[in-house]
Amino acid sequence: MATQAAMPSGRHRRTAPDDGEHHSPLGFVLPAVLAVTAGLWAASILRFQDGGIANGAQWLVGIICALVLGMLAFALGRWGHTLPRELRALAYGGLFGATVGFLTSLAGGSVLRASGIGLACGAGLTVVMFYSFYVRE
Incomplete structure (x- = not known):
């Protein structure tokens, strides 16, 4: 029984950019949006549990959550291809x-x-x- 051989497509995969090459804005925007979303989510969870007005501790947890997630997501997007x-x-x-x-x-x-x-x-x-x-x- 004859089978088809896998043929290379016309699309070529672009290699990873060098350090000096321009990067896509999506590489910066997507981790930032994810970080802000998770930070606000964390602050709002604490806000709804405690009730009352938002205080500094709730915002501090949200900011730390956003910073950690943003840095890890950026690093994974930037160097994950290796x-x-x-x-x-x-x-x-x-x-x-x-x-x-x-x-x-x-x-x-x-x-x-x-x-x-x-x-x-x-x-x-x-x-x-x-x-x-x-x-x-």
């Missing part, structure tokens, strides 16, 4: 799972519940990202 697709998918899934688990623990969930939800969300995104990387590469 990892093999399995480790890159695991890194994206781990970052997402840790963020969801942290926000779940802020919402008052137990350590077991926050760990379980974070692990499930991280595993799900790892599978999706691995499939995405496998199909594209």
